[in-house]
Amino acid sequence: MNGKVVSVNISEKKGTPKTKVDPGILIENYGFQGDAHAGHWHRQVSLLGVESIEKAKTGPKDGLCHGVFAENITTEGIELYTLPVGTRLRIGNCVIRISQIGKECHEGCAISKLVGKCVMPREGVFATVETGGEVRPGDSITILK
Numbered sequence: 001m002n003g004k005v006v007s008v009n010i011s012e013k014k015g016t017p018k019t020k021v022d023p024g025i026l027i028e029n030y031g032f033q034g035d036a037h038a039g040h041w042h043r044q045v046s047l048l049g050v051e052s053i054e055k056a057k058t059g060p061k062d063g064l065c066h067g068v069f070a071e072n073i074t075t076e077g078i079e080l081y082t083l084p085v086g087t088r089l090r091i092g093n094c095v096i097r098i099s100q101i102g103k104e105c106h107e108g109c110a111i112s113k114l115v116g117k118c119v120m121p122r123e124g125v126f127a128t129v130e131t132g133g134e135v136r137p138g139d140s141i142t143i144l145k
Contacts, residue, residue: 003077003141010035023134042099043126052123080125092139096127
């Protein structure tokens with residue numbers, strides 16, 4: 001099963017929608033250069049499928065777009081949240097390892113205020129960076145065995 005990168009997104013401040021970048025620079029064991037969520041921890045990179053964003057569009061808000069759920073990489077073609085923790089993904093020339101599925105949203109989150117019901121707690125995926133480099137829209141995503 002292969003997928004692709006739809007969008008690469010970063011934000012300078014936590015709890016806010018991200019803006020598109022091309023390319024995004026992944027730093028080994030850190031995350032995306034310039035992103036507020038990057039650091040030496042288990043949630044260096046966040047991913048969300050466009051399929052999950054489409055589900056959210058059936059909710060009360062219109063105009064949802066890539067990065068609005070604060071995901072670093074918007075994907076297409078892989079149900080990320082069904083992959084087990086520890087799964088490694090090659091994205092372009094980079095390699096990441098899934099470290100967490102879903103998350104607990106905090107009260108007063110700017111994103112949930114903007115979009116209503118957030119899909120990140122159920123379908124968002126977090127990863128650590130094993131091999132850094134550039135990530136661009138259109139890059140292929142391959143599940144590594």
